Amino acid sequence: MTSEVRRGEYKVAGGKLLAADVTVEDGTIVALHINGDFFLEPDDALLRLNAALVGLPESTSVTTMTARLDNAVRGAHLVGFSTDAIAVAVRRALGFATGWADHTFEIVHPDPMPPAMHLALDEVLTTDVGAGLRPPTLRIWEWSSRAIIIGSFQSLRNEVDQEQADAEGVTVVRRISGGGAMFVEPGNAVTYSLYVPASLVEGLSFEQSYAFLDDWVLGGLRSVGIDASYKPLNDITSPLGKIGGAAQKRLANGGVLHHVTMSYDMDADKMTRVLRIGREKLSDKGTKSAKKRVDPLRSQTGLPREEIIEALKSHFRERYDTVDGALSEGELARAEQLAAEKFSNPEWTARVP
Known part of the structure; x- marks a missing residue:
């Protein structure tokens, strides 16, 4: 079983820098850590975001990832970033998206x-x-x-x-x-x-x-x-x-x-x-x-x-x-x-x- 941590970043236009550290084993996301200079309330919403994509295939689309993330943070306040920005950062970490x-x-x-x-x-x-x-x-x-x-x-x-x-x-x-x-x-x-x-x-x-x-x-x-x-x-x-x-x-x-x-x-x-x-x-x-x-x-x-x-x-x-x-x-x-x-x-x- 192979495991590796990959990092992707996305600077939201007019917003904050968001990074995703993604651990993949045999084509499946097994861990996710979101970090950046954004604002998020309440604090435990970060834990829910980190858990939302675990178990998904690494080939999962941005649309599907965003839907999972949206469901995980219902009622939370995201300032300077969005769930689709997280999905883009994850896709970059996985090599499906690129940055400048x-x-x-x-x-x-x-x-x-x-x-x-x-x-x-x-x-x-x-x-x-x-x-x-x-x-x-x-x-x-x-x-x-x-x-x-x-x-x-x-x-x-x-x-x-x-x-x-x-x-x-x-x-x-x-x-x-x-x-x-x-x-x-x-x-x-x-x-x-x-x-x-x-x-x-x-x-x-x-x-x-x-x-x-x-x-x-x-x-x-x-x-x-x-x-x-x-x-x-x-x-x-x-x-x-x-x-x-x-x-x-x-x-x-x-x-x-x-x-x-x-x-x-x-x-x-x-x-x-x-x-x-x-x-x-x-x-x-x-x-x-x-x-x-x-x-x-x-x-x-x-x-x-x-x-x-x-x-x-x-x-x-x-x-x-x-x-x-x-x-x-x-x-x-x-x-x-x-x-x-x-x-x-x-x-x-x-x-x-």
Whole structure:
């Protein structure tokens, strides 16, 4: 009979660090010790948590573990953590989930590209990370032209004033992730994509994974003087206004795409001419004007866009194990083909008319 103790950790976004020391014998959990800087009342609830998963196979899912833990602590008060966070920490201890420290991230920051190429690279690189052909990657985008990028499920005619877009020389493209429309121009936005394996967000809902994957950029923004915070579901904001938004796509092969666009120097008048931003969308935003919804990075920092991007990259390097990298010729060739055949194809752009 083989026995070993394994340790897993999970930092709750906006909460506490939680650790799980798990003892496994012949594929079965035989002991569990939860610890961390969280708060829990009453004290004996910890004993109930520790006992809740004993006897389960080590392959037990986060959903099943969470249900067991919920039942064990009914009536208790958990502050700074949750039962599903415990389950994630246990899964990490058992090797089914990974943390940031388990990966070396490649940072790539290529030259400006057209909108369709950016969206094609998102699909290519997410697929490759899922297939284990590329390490987890942070890619900084540079735009070569104006664009409207609509979400995968948005109506083209309801979101875009095509006549105005044509008059302004704005290319309209559709991405593979959901969420809302974005208007960008070269030099007016800070956009990045994270390509990670599904193991990094193992056990996290879409809502939880947004906060989890956005946490580093909040620290990066604070390093340049912005009091940034995460606002569910997918907004990055500050006391002065919204900074940007995130979108996400999980592929069947285990690749996860998480990308964010933040406004640096928004032309609000042009944005409202080319986008149809209705009253219903603004109804819960506390403002009647789309122009007042966003407060760009330039006005909040006074810094050049390039300096902000370098600060974000430096913060990412400080937090995680990273190497500087580049896109391969093969990746670029596949993306160019996909950009031409899919993301520049009117049938894809208008797949939701």
